[in-house]
Amino acid sequence: MKGVIKKKIERIIIVFIITTLSSTIFTGCWDQKIYERVGFILLLGLESSKEKHKKLLVTYANPAIGLGRKNQVELNVQEADLLRQAREIARTKASRPLEAGKIQEILISKELAEKGGIHDLLSIFSRDPLNPALADLVVVDGSPNELCKKSILFPxxxxxxxxxxxLLEAASKDSKIVESRIYNFDxxxxxxxxxxxxxxxxxxxxxxKIVGSALFSRDKMVGNIDVKQxxxxxxxxxxxxxxAEYICKVPNIEDAHSxxxxxxxxxxxxSKKKINVSIDNGKPNINIKLKFRGMIDEYIWDSMDKEEKYREVQSNITDxxxxxxxxxxxxxxxVGSDPLGIGDIVRAKHNDYWKKVNWKEVYKTAQVNVDVKLEILNHGLIY
Structure with a gap:
């Protein structure tokens, strides 16, 4: 009996020692940040300053909480050489400590994008785990700073x-833009x-307004296409x-319109796509097969129920x-941009050829063939 009691006492002592040591050794710190006291940056604007010694003009937009007015925004604008430097200076002016963990969009001026070096400019988002890799990258035709200043006045x-x-979320769902986030870009x-x-x-x-898409070569903007393209x-x-809506301008059909x-x-x-690349006589031959299915939403009243007319319209849209x-x-x-990833296909399937050539130069002279098939599911409830 005494042995049993002794063992229980020993176990209690061991548990007590372990608990005491754990609370002493495995200590941690709690970096508490109260929401109402933090300025969460939702949008970041980047462009070149207009000063002689070119610096970055950085615009931060964060909700102004507690001012009693709906949708109030606090803007902080700062010139600096580095993004982290700009934020630290802006913190000396902001009403709350600025934090970048909730940034949703990074607006880059077209002028800055065309200079190149965007990857180095945004390196802080790859280095600091507190910065969001899901932030959208957007090119602004104009000044991001001006866009922010005027946008906060929209009633x-x-x-x-x-x-x-x-705006970007809706456009992406409608296939009007290609999603581009920090992690995509990297x-x-x-x-x-x-x-x-x-x-x-x-x-x-x-x-x-979304006006199109910027095409890049590495981290430099080299061209652009419109929303329809x-x-x-x-x-x-x-x-x-x-x-996705698509408006066709077919010349030989338009002649008959009012x-x-x-x-x-x-x-x-x-839609479905298939891309094949073959190497013929030392040059890549790109074959793209596309299949579209859709419906005619708006068109002049005519005899679309007749096979001949149906085939004519189908052929014209396909062309x-x-x-x-x-x-x-x-x-x-x-312009020297490969947004379809043709080079990746060549690298994977024709690696010996890939190693011998400068893909950026070879891509410019590659032969491209496109085959399109179209299925019109219907052309109206009444016809």
Whole structure:
């Protein structure tokens, strides 16, 4: 009996010692940050300053909480050589300590993007784990600072950071832009056979408008395409999973239209793509097969229920889609951007050839063939 009691006492003593040592050795710290006392940056704007000694002009936009007015935004503008330096200086002016962990968008001026060096500029987002890798990268046709200043005055829009985020989210779902986040950009920067695409926005009188996409070679903007072309770029680069509107301007059909209506409104319900690359006589031969399915939403009243007319419309839309895709690819070759990742296919399937050539130069003269198939699911409830 005494032995049992002794063992229990020994166990209690051991547990007590372990607990005491654990609380002493395994100590930690709690970096508490109360939401109401922190200025969470939602949007970051980057452009070149107008001073003689060129520096960065950095704009921070964060919610101004507690001022009693809806959608109030606090803007902090600072010139600096580094992003971290700009934030530290801005902290000396802001009403709350600024934190970058909730940044949703990074707006880069077109002028700055065309200079190149974007990867080095944004290196802090790859080095500091507190900075968000999910932030959207956006090119601004104009000044990000001006866009922020005027956007906070829009009477019918939410806070500028939330407004731009919702704008990009909706456009991405409609296949009007290609999603470009920090982690996408970093991955594509290090992939020698794949280049980045970023959305381009522009400030208008009472809104911000998506005007197209910026094409990059490594981390330098080298060209741009419009929204309509971006939809086809999405189809060739990825695939369209949700309905996307496409307006066709078919010359030989428009001649029969009235003065008040021309063209065809076509909804692309979905698309599939297949890209094959062969090496013929030392040059890459690119073959792209695309299949679209969709519906005709708007068109003149005619005899679409007749097989002959149906085939005519189908053929004309198919030809336009094909020609537009070819023109887009030729343009990317001219500016030296490979957004479809053709180089990655060559590197994976023709690695010996890849090692022998300078892909950026070879891509410019590659032969491109596009084959498009179109299935019109329906052309209206009444016909």
């Amino acid at each position: 019918d829009k939410p806070r500028v950071g939330i407004y731009i985020h919702q 991955t594509q920067y290090y992939a020698e056979g794949l280049d980045t695409i970023m959305p381009i926005v522009k400030l208008e009188t009472n809104s911000v 971006t939809t086809l770029m999405v189809a060739m680069r990825e695939k369209i999973n949700r309905a 003065n008040t209506k021309s063209g065809i409104a076509f909804t692309i319900k979905d 336009e889609l094909k020609n537009e895709c070819i023109n887009i690819i030729k343009y990317t070759q001219e």
